Amino acid sequence: MRTVLLVEDSHTQRECLSQQLTWSGWDVIPACDGMDALEKLQGSCPDVVLLDVVMPRLDGYRACRLIKSNPETQNIPVIFLTGKEQNLAVYEGIKHAEAYVSKPWRSQELLETIKWVIVYARSKPKVNSDAAWFRHFLLNLKLIEIYLHSPGKRETHGLQILRLYEAAMKALDQTLVLNPRHLRARRYRDGVRHQYQQFRQELEQIHSCQLCYYYHGQDGINCAVHPAGPVSKWCPDWKLD
Template sequence: MNTVLVVEDSLSQRECVSQQLTWSGWNVIQASDGVEALRQIQNNSPDLVLLDLIIPRIDGYRVCRLIKANPHTQNIPVVLLTGKGQHLALSYGIKHAEAYVGKPWQPRELLDTLKRVLLDTKKEPQTASADAWTDYGILIFKIIQLYECRVQPWTEYGSEIIKLYEKALAAFEQALIIEPEHILANHYRLMAEKNWNSLQEKLEQSQPCKVCPYYHGTDGINCAVHPWGRPGEFCLDWELS
């Protein structure tokens, strides 16, 4: 039984497509945003990813690029789910994905597309080069910069930024294991390490929120998301930490 990861932020649409695929014999796992999608791919290695373009935290286009840039996941086929008015994003995204299905989708069209893509993209794993790992690390580094340009990035995206720095540095290390004198990998690793060390110094001057992955200052200002403490036994932010 093949496993498909369905990435869609709309609960109703995610459940609808998941039910259709389950009835057709697929093993289905789900994700509601880009960060969760990448975690599911790392933990479950699905045979195919059905990916909506407009999703929170990391959009579908960048998730697709990360999948295809990562030497460990580049052979996983991606089918994009696109709505009306997404033609510009699609023109970029289809360069990396294997196919796309428009919304509202027809069940038969969706199933036929997934089966065709799965048959057409059976590839043997290839040994990753230093260049491939370097390109993957650079892509992650660029996404980190997008996060850091946002207003109060550590308030909303602290845990994501930390994980992305760890992945970027790991990618550059993989490149340097293969080719120790790789100029670009060395350059970006030093840049990432410098930025990461600077951020760690800032974090040492802050305190983590007691109920979620966010931060507040040492002056005692509470976390803006949970100023009164943990909201309940099952807190989504707590579970994501």
């Protein structure tokens, strides 16, 4: 079955789109924001990504750049879902995606756009080089620096920063597999691993709930998974409609 990764922070719009796509024969993988989308991509290879622009944790533009800079996901077509007021701003981001569809969307327009971007993506060459992986590393590193300089970096962005560090280290490893003599990658490798371990230790000092081992509502509603705690999607103390 054809698969679409649907990235939309609005529960109502996500459910509505999911129903429409399911009725049209698509298998839908839902994601609530850019970080969730990147995690879902690690375990799946959808035919297309529908990506909202304004989202918490990681917006659509940055998520799209990370998808397109990663040699493993670069040829998955991306369609932005934009509000009318975002259509002018989207021209800057469209260079990283294949298309965009305005909200409120028309089902036929959306389905036709999905069809042609998939055909277009099949004709694009794949680039799996040390240079491509190193560019992906630098993009992750830049985003890490943005989060690290934001207020409440540990409490509000801790898990995102860890995930970005892990993606950055994977990109460095791939760079060196393809080119063991890549000087810049070799220089970065030990330093980035040390920063990752140091940041992880800082997070482990945060006092988490003794009941569920989650900590601080990262968007005022959802608690973040504590690095030392069990892994699950949502804190069991919260019920999301």
